Amino acid sequence: MAPSIEIENLVKVFDGRVAALDSLSLQVEEGEKVALIGPSGAGKTTLFRLLNCILTPTRGTLRLQGCDVTRLSEKSLRELRARIGTIYQQHNLVPQLRVAHNVLAGKLGRLSTARALWNFWDPRPDGDVVRALTQVGIAGKYWERTAALSGGQQQRVAVARALVQNPDILLADEPVSSVDPALAQEIVSLLADLAQEGGKTLVVSLHSVELALAHFPRIVGLRGGKLYFDLPPDQITAELLSGLFTRCEAERGVPERVLRGAVSPVFPLDSPYDKA
């Protein structure tokens, strides 16, 4: 059985300049649960967008369930995407649509065009949908307009969309950063339980290190687009964490262009502030 996720020397460069991922290697077996932690700008979101086949790697290999994503036809790529579910930090729901449509969108990978359009016209819930909505606790909101829901409720809708999709690999990019701590705990447990029951591979990036250490048997630290550590939670030390999160120049708001020397700093170094 091929591993769920195989990454070898993966590089992703945006606009030919900024390397978001810098020769990253990582392997995740089927059914494994991995938490991804690291400072903002570490490349977590880019990694997720590569893992759900939205972006193409610049260099290196990315194999999902044994398939090299750069060699797939448009059709096989679409079928692969249907087996990978993603939950996003900003929910990424269509706010103008009802909850019904947003949840049913999770099924689009498995439906014919005609069936998909029929569902759009007549978005009645089926068994999967009812189960998913009940699991996340918003069954009563099915017919409401998504924009009218609170941030926490929208995040539940996003989780329900992923549940309805029923993917083999579930990715969650900061799924709980916009909800209160109690709900965060609840959603992370829900995702972990679901992965456990269905034997799904789960990769979750989390701001909260405590949540990561409490729920995941494997913690991957990412920093500057590189692997910083890959350890079980009991081997994560305070030094490792402070090393992971210590801010470096690039994260303090200095534009990439200035760092690379492409443009000079706008303000002279001998500014009045220096003489104070």
Add this chain to the structure above:
Amino acid sequence: MAPFPQSSPWILPTTKPKSSPLSFTGWFVLVAALVGSYHLAEISPGKLLHTQGGSSLWGLLAEFFPPDLSAEFLLYLIVPTVKTIQISIMGTALAILIGLPLGILATSTLTFAGILFEGGSLSRSSRRRLWMLPYLLARGGLSLLRSIPEIVWGLLFVRIVGLGPFAGVLAIGLAYGGMLGKVYAEILEGVKQSPVEAVRAVGARRFPLVVYGLFPQAFPNFVAYSLYRWECAIRSAAILGLVGAGGLGQEIEVSMKMLNYPQALTIILVSFILVTLVDRVSSWIRRTLL
């Protein structure tokens, strides 16, 4: 000693950045254009108030009053009024029919650029470039359609299909189709891409992806702008009457030619009421629908 390390040049600015010399040039060109145009357009306000020869402003205005409000004439106006409304509705419908497909083709994020075209094999980029052709054709077509004013389209179609409302419908349909298509494309390019990316990531086929992720975001703006164009179409329909496309405009032209100014004033009042009503109706639709 500097409190900041040399490698940290990010210091707050203390002076407002100087405005660019371009803005002075801009002002100069603007003033020059205004002064120059004033002379070249032969503007002389005195002519409006002159008393010798022709009719003066006040004299002409006086001839318009009182408007002809006889029941007979008002009843007669019902048919041209309804005709004007019909021209505007059919013209806008035709414009949407032309504008929507061309607008979709003219949307770069739907034809060759952006998140829908990321991912997968790198070798597909050449095929992507092929899609630039319909995109450029659609852009060009839309520019052509809207660069010709509806009154010119009207003159053209009166020659082809003869006098009457159909020429007006075609004129509005083509000119407004060009405007709608361009704005539709801009609306489609402006929608939030992250929900579209999410729908793509579940493996949606191309058409359902557009229906679930893209159109619902664009729809409110589509409706709002199409309704606004309908309001404009009512005014256009009235003007197109002047070139023989029927409706209220034609009645104004007839009244003016027969020097029956009170009737012309009545028709102007009717169009004013019509435009106000359409304005109300469209804002009501916007409120209830969006």
